[in-house]
Every structure is written in structure tokens, then in C-alpha cells.
Amino acid sequence: MSMTQSMAAAxxxxxxxxxxxxxxxxxxxxxxxxxxxxxxxxxxxxxSYIFQLTSMQGxxxxxTGLLLGAAxxxxxxxxxxxxxxxxxxxxxxxxxxxxxxxxAMMALFTLFEPSASALSYEDQSNLFSIKLIMAMNVLFLFxxxxxxxxxxxxESFVARMATGTAWMGVYVGGSMLLLRxxxxxxxxxxxxxxxxxxxxxEVFMLLFCITVxxxxxxxxxxxxxxxxxxxMALVAAGVFFEIWLxxxxxxxxxxxxxxxxxxxxxxxxxxxxxxxxxxAVACGAGMAYxxxxxxxxxxxxxxxxxxxxxxxxxxxxxxxxxxxxxPAFTLATILGAxxxxxxxxxxxxxxxxxxxxxxxxxxxxxxxxxxxxxxWQGRTLAWWTVSGFLVTVFCFLGVNMYLSGLHxxxxxx
Amino acid sequence: MANMRRMSQRSVFSRELMxxxxxMPLAITLLTVLALASVIGTVLQQNQAQQxxxxxxxxLWYWVFRSLGLFDMYHTWWFLVLLGFLMVSLSFCxxxxxxxxxxxxxxxxxxxxxRAFSHIxxxxxxxxxxxxxxxxxxxxxxxxxxxxxxQEERDGVLYLRADRGNRHKWGYIIVHSAILVILVGGxxxxxxxxxxxxxxxxxxxxxxxxxxxxxxxEYKTMPFDVRCNSFEINFYPNGMPSEFRxxxxxxxxxKEVLTSDIIVNKPLYYKGVRIYQAxxxxxxxxxxxxxxxxxxxxxxxxxDTQVYQTYKDDISGFSFEITDFRPHNVENMAAAGQPKDFQxxxxxxxxxxxxxxxxxxxxxSFLQPLEIDGENRGSIMMISTTGDKRDFQSxxxxxxxxxxKEWALYHAFISRLQRLKLEGKNARRMAFKSxxxxxxxxxxxxxxxxxxxxxxxxxxxxxxxxxxxxxxLDDYDQKYYTGLQLAKDPGMNVVWAGSALLVWGxxxxxxxxxxxxxxxxxxxxxxxxxxxxxxSNRNPLNFNREFHTLLSRAEQATAHNPSKGVDE
Numbered sequence: 001m002s003m004t005q006s007m008a009a010a011x012x013x014x015x016x017x018x019x020x021x022x023x024x025x026x027x028x029x030x031x032x033x034x035x036x037x038x039x040x041x042x043x044x045x046x047x048s049y050i051f052q053l054t055s056m057q058g059x060x061x062x063x064t065g066l067l068l069g070a071a072x073x074x075x076x077x078x079x080x081x082x083x084x085x086x087x088x089x090x091x092x093x094x095x096x097x098x099x100x101x102x103x104a105m106m107a108l109f110t111l112f113e114p115s116a117s118a119l120s121y122e123d124q125s126n127l128f129s130i131k132l133i134m135a136m137n138v139l140f141l142f143x144x145x146x147x148x149x150x151x152x153x154x155e156s157f158v159a160r161m162a163t164g165t166a167w168m169g170v171y172v173g174g175s176m177l178l179l180r181x182x183x184x185x186x187x188x189x190x191x192x193x194x195x196x197x198x199x200x201x202e203v204f205m206l207l208f209c210i211t212v213x214x215x216x217x218x219x220x221x222x223x224x225x226x227x228x229x230x231x232m233a234l235v236a237a238g239v240f241f242e243i244w245l246x247x248x249x250x251x252x253x254x255x256x257x258x259x260x261x262x263x264x265x266x267x268x269x270x271x272x273x274x275x276x277x278x279x280a281v282a283c284g285a286g287m288a289y290x291x292x293x294x295x296x297x298x299x300x301x302x303x304x305x306x307x308x309x310x311x312x313x314x315x316x317x318x319x320x321x322x323x324x325x326x327p328a329f330t331l332a333t334i335l336g337a338x339x340x341x342x343x344x345x346x347x348x349x350x351x352x353x354x355x356x357x358x359x360x361x362x363x364x365x366x367x368x369x370x371x372x373x374x375x376w377q378g379r380t381l382a383w384w385t386v387s388g389f390l391v392t393v394f395c396f397l398g399v400n401m402y403l404s405g406l407h408x409x410x411x412x413x
Numbered sequence: 414m415a416n417m418r419r420m421s422q423r424s425v426f427s428r429e430l431m432x433x434x435x436x437m438p439l440a441i442t443l444l445t446v447l448a449l450a451s452v453i454g455t456v457l458q459q460n461q462a463q464q465x466x467x468x469x470x471x472x473l474w475y476w477v478f479r480s481l482g483l484f485d486m487y488h489t490w491w492f493l494v495l496l497g498f499l500m501v502s503l504s505f506c507x508x509x510x511x512x513x514x515x516x517x518x519x520x521x522x523x524x525x526x527x528r529a530f531s532h533i534x535x536x537x538x539x540x541x542x543x544x545x546x547x548x549x550x551x552x553x554x555x556x557x558x559x560x561x562x563x564q565e566e567r568d569g570v571l572y573l574r575a576d577r578g579n580r581h582k583w584g585y586i587i588v589h590s591a592i593l594v595i596l597v598g599g600x601x602x603x604x605x606x607x608x609x610x611x612x613x614x615x616x617x618x619x620x621x622x623x624x625x626x627x628x629x630x631e632y633k634t635m636p637f638d639v640r641c642n643s644f645e646i647n648f649y650p651n652g653m654p655s656e657f658r659x660x661x662x663x664x665x666x667x668k669e670v671l672t673s674d675i676i677v678n679k680p681l682y683y684k685g686v687r688i689y690q691a692x693x694x695x696x697x698x699x700x701x702x703x704x705x706x707x708x709x710x711x712x713x714x715x716x717d718t719q720v721y722q723t724y725k726d727d728i729s730g731f732s733f734e735i736t737d738f739r740p741h742n743v744e745n746m747a748a749a750g751q752p753k754d755f756q757x758x759x760x761x762x763x764x765x766x767x768x769x770x771x772x773x774x775x776x777x778s779f780l781q782p783l784e785i786d787g788e789n790r791g792s793i794m795m796i797s798t799t800g801d802k803r804d805f806q807s808x809x810x811x812x813x814x815x816x817x818k819e820w821a822l823y824h825a826f827i828s829r830l831q832r833l834k835l836e837g838k839n840a841r842r843m844a845f846k847s848x849x850x851x852x853x854x855x856x857x858x859x860x861x862x863x864x865x866x867x868x869x870x871x872x873x874x875x876x877x878x879x880x881x882x883x884x885x886l887d888d889y890d891q892k893y894y895t896g897l898q899l900a901k902d903p904g905m906n907v908v909w910a911g912s913a914l915l916v917w918g919x920x921x922x923x924x925x926x927x928x929x930x931x932x933x934x935x936x937x938x939x940x941x942x943x944x945x946x947x948x949s950n951r952n953p954l955n956f957n958r959e960f961h962t963l964l965s966r967a968e969q970a971t972a973h974n975p976s977k978g979v980d981e
């Protein structure tokens with residue numbers, strides 16, 4: 001997940017031995033953080049963990065993990081040269097870089113936060129994340145416009161702008177979410193601190209970032225830039241909805257109701273949005289497929305068609321998106337059931353949200369079934385991804401807005 | 414012979430049935446019907462009170478929906494039959510396909526016909542100088558060590574086949590079995606599980622749970638008692654509840670075996686039963702109401718009653734059905750558009766007042782007078798004429814009824830006004846002055862100005878009320894009940910096992926692709942011609958790339974001179 005693909009391609013840091021060593025350094029870092037949580041001096045407390053990480057003890061744990069990981073990897077790659085050639089490490093190391101960059105950006109942004117005396121729970125409009133949200137909105141909207149213009153001017157500056165602003169939007173959005181997490185600790189003596197995945201407004205922004213990340217992976221690997229016009233159009237529509245949500249007072253950081261006070265929230269919600277985001281990308285690919293087919297029927301010599309990926313490629317990309325989203329969505333639903341078993345006394349209550357999640361699961365499950373076991377593809381499945389996404393949107397938004405049930409905290413209040 | 418024919422007919426029939434049951438159209442139809450049926454249950458709220466349904470749909474539709482079981486849809490026989498059908502279909506599907514898949518995974522035909530070979534999209538050929546075809550084969554195997562190799566010689570031509578990810582068919586088997594396991598787990602939960610509600614008042618114990626079966630409630634006695642020692646609610650500074658906490662003791666055969674706190678998300682576990690914090694409510698708090706006589710001369714009386722009881726006041730003829738008590742009432746006191754200003758209005762009691770031919774009305778009375786910016790604005794009261802809490806409207810009474818002197822002043826003033834039956838500013842002022850002298854003599858209390866304003870407001874507001882008496886909350890002794898949910902779920906672990914299988918199977922199914930390579934090595938012009946072809950069962954985009962890497966590795970291994978290569 002690097003900011004510029006050209007840099008990733010050219011730099012030796014992203015290939016061979018350096019990538020391998022850096023990859024294991026990140027793994028060591030994560031193991032260090034885990035070790036601190038499990039065996040750290042003061043025990044693990046969710047709300048103070050961030051401070052433990054930045055304390056002397058935390059630096060020692062993280063540093064040891066990082067150095068050990070890097071050293072072991074270096075020794076291994078010297079001892080046996082072919083171990084150093086790991087495609088997995090080459091692919092994953094840039095995700096580590098991206099995460100580090102986001103955290104660094106978030107740390108930088110905390111410096112712009114207003115002083116404690118200027119903050120008030122009642123009026124949160126001076127939080128720095130508000131400005132970042134606006135920046136993210138502008139970047140994504142601008143990127144969407146560029147992607148659409150790019151259809152008519154490929155190989156141009158516009159095309160590079162489209163991809164560049166999409167990446168910038170992801171980084172601003174991601175670091176903004178982290179910053180919002182930090183900000184939630186600034187009110188009421190830290191008693192309401194929680195991950196920014198607790199209401200519709202916050203998860204919307206998470207959804208944009210995940211959708212764009214999934215799409216950009218496909219763009220990076222399969223040069224499917226024209227598909228971006230469709231995916232980013234969906235994101236842009238979401239941005240308008242999010243702006244509307246903000247305008248009716250849904251943007252505030254609020255305390256968690258008792259039902260949401262669980263570590264499951266941090267796992268269940270983001271994983272669900274990996275599903276939703278991937279389904280959005282699949283829908284974008286499906287729309288691109290249908291558009292291309294329609295254009296081909298009208299005039300096969302059209303210039304725009306040269307920019308589009310081939311029908312086969314779009315079909316594949318839609319499938320790949322579902323293949324990413326479906327297991328994530330399945331796991332998210334299962335973990336949701338595990339949470340329900342812990343909070344509500346039963347893993348399945350036929351609550352509207354659960355039932356609609358099942359329907360979404362059945363829709364994409366049937367998609368995979370007819371595709372894998374019966375070899376369907378093409379137009380029918382393109383329509384399937386588009387209509388499947390409509391069902392997903394209802395599951396995500398419609399249930400919260402129109403139906404009542406146990407998931408009512410996602411509701412507009 | 415006839416018997417034989419019947420036998421074979423029957424077997425044809427059963428094969429046909431099995432074929433139908435495990436066919437794709439049936440599976441897709443089942444999934445669609447299941448999805449559509451599930452939608453009904455989300456649009457129509459489940460397990461509500463029957464009167465609400467009747468009110469909402471009218472008698473005809475209520476009867477139709479009720480007979481279809483739509484008010485508890487997910488437990489109706491027809492929905493369970495649908496799920497059962499899905500299980501049968503899945504089982505037949507597995508029964509039919511698993512042996513074939515296992516066989517396919519075991520056997521790998523090495524030989525490939527020219528025709529089949531030529532249909533493969535990814536292929537290249539090149540020439541190699543070597544001692545023998547075996548030699549080349551060894552080099553290839555060495556170069557692509559991670560692949561599974563097989564070889565066969567036919568008519569002087571050496572056929573090699575290499576496989577990777579050939580276990581991917583386990584993915585299908587695992588996924589489909591996992592769904593079956595989950596459904597079985599669900600069936601065990603429904604059949605042998607237990608789930609019900611229990612309300613335990615603070616300080617008392619309970620051993621009966623209630624649950625809905627269809628449209629009526631059933632009860633079951635648990636093998637142990639649960640005592641609620643205390644229940645408390647903690648709040649965030651803005652008044653939102655932050656925690657519901659019950660302290661419970663389990664009493665098994667008269668012995669206290671376990672005492673523990675539970676909160677939402679942290680249930681208690683005892684003898685296979687989980688005890689969850691589900692809700693709470695008033696457990697029959699004792700409340701004292703002060704009855705102010707609005708029309709007569711009687712001094713205020715105190716009545717002592719309890720939530721969920723009805724107090725009949727024989728003197729005035731009114732009755733008060735106490736419905737709820739709340740220790741806190743946090744409200745946003747800011748005007749619309751202003752920054753929020755949360756304020757606790759203090760304890761309140763809800764009751765329904767009936768009598769003397771008046772329409773029953775729901776009321777909420779507060780212990781404290783309303784205070785805005787440190788200024789006492791007198792007692793308030795909320796009234797809902799529909800009986801629905803959402804229709805509560807706040808009414809200012811003007812007077813601070815908690816202050817006996819203030820009531821005395823009001824009473825003295827209003828009785829003078831009535832006696833004088835005079836209008837005009839002066840007469841009122843005289844009456845007020847005389848009332849004040851009666852109550853306070855010469856010594857005016859502090860904040861007298863404010864009190865005077867309140868009394869005058871009271872004179873405007875109180876006589877408007879239609880009731881002869883006005884009850885105001887005077888004192889309370891609060892008691893909660895904690896709403897527990899008890900659940901025993903022997904099928905849960907089966908469901909988790911099935912879930913783990915499902916995710917594992919999906920990963921195999923979606924991320925492992927079966928890739929096959931063929932090499933055909935045959936002599937040509939004193940050299941060897943190597944032909945290589947490869948296919949993948951999915952992800953052709955990636956495989957195109959992988960094939961080219963593999964090709965260059967194969968070419969390098971056989972020390973092929975690129976200039977002699979013959980491209981396809």
C-alpha cells in the first residue's frame with residue numbers, strides 16, 4: 001500500500017532481501033506490541049494501552065521486537081539466499097509502510113489539536129479531525145471527477161491526478177480516523193474513549209477508505225484504471241451522504257452505550273466493512289462491465305473503449321473483489337454471532353440486521369456457487385454484483401434507517 | 414422379472430429424486446425463497462404484544478398474519494421445513510459429489526492428447542540439447558521443486574505433469590459440510606437449548622424464567638435461585654448511561670454458591686447456563702406523594718404507596734395508579750439550535766390519575782422544583798392525555814410546592830381573592846399583602862420577590878387544572894429490578910466448529926487455485942523439443958503472469974538457448 005507505485009517498483013527497498021528484512025521487522029514490531037499487552041509491567045488496560053506503547057517500557061518492547069525480527073530475517077536471508085526472495089514479503093511490506101505512515105501522520109496531526117480549555121463536548125466543531133474530514137471529502141470528490149475525465153484523456157496528467165488524490169484521500173482518511181480515536185479520549189477525562197467505529201458517520205468514512213484501498217490494489221496490479229470512474233462515483237455518492245449526516249448533527253463523538261462496550265466492536269465492525277467495501281468495488285467492476293458491453297454494442301470503434309479493461313478482465317476483477325469480500329463478510333458475521341452470544345444471550349436472534357446480513361451472504365454465496373461450480377460468468381454475473389450491492393446497501397443503511405431491532409445504535413438519532 | 418423392473422424403476426425414481434434434490438436450480442430457488450421469507454420477518458416486527466398487532470393491522474389482517482405465524486415467523490413449521498429442505502439438498506449434493514471429487518483429486522492423468530494440448534491458451538515450446546529426455550525431466554523437476562510431478566512415456570514421447578493446489582476441491586467439501594454442521598448446531602440449540610427472561614427485584618430471589626412460544630408466554634423453573642443483591646446504573650457526565658451492573662448470588666439447594674457482578678457484555682456462567690444483563694426497571698419502589706387540595710381547605714396530606722400499586726384516595730375520590738419511578742431525568746435544557754445543555758431534573762414518579770368522571774391522564778411529578786440558571790422556577794409536572802409517554806407535555810405549576818410556607822401563602826392569597834370576588838389591580842394587591850401578613854407576619858423571607866412571582870404564576874396556573882387534588886412526589890425509597898436473560902445453548906459449540914470450518918473451507922476454495930502444467934518432450938532433429946502448457950482453474954489474470962515466470966525458470970533449467978526458441 002505505497003503512495004506511489006513507481007517508487008515501489010523502482011526502489012530496492014521493496015524487493016528481495018531489504019523487503020524481506022523489513023517485513024520481518026514489522027512482524028517483530030507487532031509481536032512486541034502483543035508481548036507488551038500480554039506480559040507488560042502494568043498489565044493490559046485498553047484505555048491506557050496507547051500510553052503504555054509510548055512509554056519507556058513500550059519503546060523497549062517494540063524496539064526489541066523490531067530489532068529481533070530484522071536481525072533474524074537478515075541472518076536467515078544470508079544463510080539461505082532463496083529465503084530472502086519472498087513474494088509474500090514483497091507484497092505485504094508496503095502495507096506495513098502505509099500503516100506506519102498513517103500513524104506518523106496522526107501523531108503529527110495531534111499537534112494541531114486545540115488546547116484542552118478550548119475543547120468542549122457540547123461543541124466539537126473545533127476538533128482538527130473535522131478539518132481532515134473536509135480534506136478527505138474534497139480529495140475523494142476531486143479524485144472521482146479526475147477518474148471520470150480520465151476516460152476521455154488517458155495517459156494524461158489527469159490520470160495521474162486521479163490515482164494520486166485517491167491515495168491521498170486514503171491516507172488523510174485513515175489518519176483522520178486514528179486521530180478521532182485519540183480525540184475521543186479528550187472529553188470527560190477520557191471516560192468515553194473508543195474506536196471510531198461506533199456510529200453511522202464514522203463507519204461511513206471507514207467504508208470509503210476500505211473501498212478505495214481495495215480498488216487501488218486492483219488498479220496497481222491489473223492496470224484497470226477505467227474501473228475507478230465507477231468505484232469512485234460510488235464513493236463520491238457516499239461522501240455526499242456523509243456530508244448530509246454531518247449537517248444533521250451526526251458527526252459528534254458520543255459515549256458508547258453499554259451494549260457496544262466490548263473489544264468485539266473493534267473486530268466485528270471493520271471486518272464487516274472490508275466485506276461491504278469489496279462488494280462496492282465488485283459493483284463498480286460490474287457497472288464497468290455493463291457499460292463497456294453497452295458501448296461495444298452501439299459503436300465498437302469508440303475511443304473510450306480503449307481505456308476500458310477487457311470484458312474478461314472486468315469479470316475477473318468483480319469476482320476477485322467478491323472473493324476478498326465474501327470470506328471477510330462471513331468471518332465478520334460469525335464474529336458478530338460470537339459477540340451476540342456474549343452480549344445478548346444467543347448467537348442468532350433473527351434481528352433485522354442479522355437477517356439482512358444473512359440475505360447478503362446468501363446473495364454473494366449464490367454468486368460464488370453459480371460461478372465456481374457451474375461456470376457462469378459475464379453479463380448475468382455483472383448484474384448480480386450490481387444488484388447484490390443494492391442489497392448490501394440496504395443491509396448497511398436501510399436496516400438502520402427503516403427497521404428497528406437490536407442494532408439500533410447505528411440509527412440516526 | 415416384473416419385480417426386477419419395479420426395482421429398477423424405483424431406483425431410477427430415487428436417483429431422479431436425488432438428482433433433483435441436489436440440483437442447482439433447487440438450491441438457488443431454496444436460497445431465494447429463504448431470503449424472501451426472511452425479509453418478511455424484518456419488515457414485520459417480531460414478538461410484539463398481540464394488541465399492538467391488532468391495532469396496527471385491523472382484525473382481518475391480524476387474523477391472516479397470525480394464522481401464518483408471521484408474528485413469530487422464524488419458528489413456524491413452514492420456515493423450519495424450508496431450512497430442513499436446505500439441509501436435505503445439501504446432504505444429497507455432498508453425497509453425490511464428494512466421491513467424484515475425491516476420485517478426481519487422487520487420479521492425475523499424465524497423458525494428454527495433442528488435441529487437448531493445443532486447446533490450452535498458455536503454451537510455449539523450445540529446443541534443448543541433452544543426452545536423454547529423462548535428463549531434461551530431472552532438470553525440470555529440480556527447477557520446479559514445489560510442484561507435484563508425475564510422468565509417463567508413450568510411443569517414445571515423455572509426458573510430464575506437475576500440479577499445485579490440487580487439494581482445492583476440499584474447499585467445496587468443507588464449505589458445504591460446514592453449512593450442514595451450522596444448521597445441525599442451530600437445530601440442537603432450538604431443540605435442547607433454553608432461553609428466557611427473569612426479573613429479579615433488588616433484595617429478593619427468583620427461579621422462574623418466562624419465554625415466548627408462538628404467541629403466548631410459557632414459564633419454566635430453573636434448578637437454582639438467583640438473588641439480586643443490588644442493581645445500579647452509572648452515567649456519563651452528559652447523562653447517558655455508561656453501565657448497568659447487577660450483583661447476583663446463585664443459590665443452589667438453599668446454599669449460596671456464587672456471588673458475582675454482571676454487566677452487559679460480561680455474563681455469568683453457572684452449570685451450563687449463562688446469565689446476561691438484559692434490561693432493568695422499577696422493582697416496586699416505595700413512594701410518598703403529597704396531595705395538595707386545590708379546591709377545598711384541607712392541609713396537604715401524605716399518602717404512602719408503591720410503584721405498580723393503585724392508591725385510592727377516599728376523601729377526594731381520585732385514584733392513582735403508580736406506574737414508574739425514575740431517580741434521574743436528564744434533559745437537554747437548551748433552546749433549539751443552541752449548544753446542548755444537559756441537566757438532571759431529579760427524581761420523578763409516573764402515575765395515572767382517575768376519578769370523578771374525568772378522563773384518565775398519565776402524569777409525571779418531580780421531587781424538585783425546576784431550576785434554570787440557579788433560579789427557582791417553581792414545580793413542574795408532565796401530563797400526557799393519551800397515556801403514551803412520548804406525548805408528555807411539561808406544565809409549569811408556578812408555585813414551588815416543596816416549600817410549605819409558599820403553599821400557605823398561595824392558599825391564603827387565593828382564598829382571599831375568592832372571598833373578595835373583586836377585580837382590579839388594587840384589590841389583588843391588598844389581598845396579597847394581607848395573605849403575606851398572615852403567613853409571614855412582619856418578617857419577609859429572603860428571595861421574597863421571586864416567591865411572589867411564583868405565587869402569582871401559581872394563581873394563574875393551578876385553578877386551571879381539572880383535578881380536585883394534585884399529587885406531588887415527596888419522598889421515595891427506590892428499588893430496581895434487574896432484567897436477566899438466562900440461556901443454555903448446547904448447540905453453540907457445534908455452530909462455532911461449523912463456523913471455523915466454513916471460513917477455513919472458503920479460504921481454500923477461494924484462494925487456492927489448482928494449477929496444472931504439462932511438458933511433452935520428444936526428439937526433433939537430434940535435439941529434444943520441449944513443449945510446455947499450463948492452466949489454472951481460476952484467476953487467469955494472475956496465472957498468465959505466473960506462467961511466464963515458470964516458463965523462464967523451466968527454460969533456464971534446461972539451459973535453453975533463446976535464439977533457437979520457437980515461439981507459439
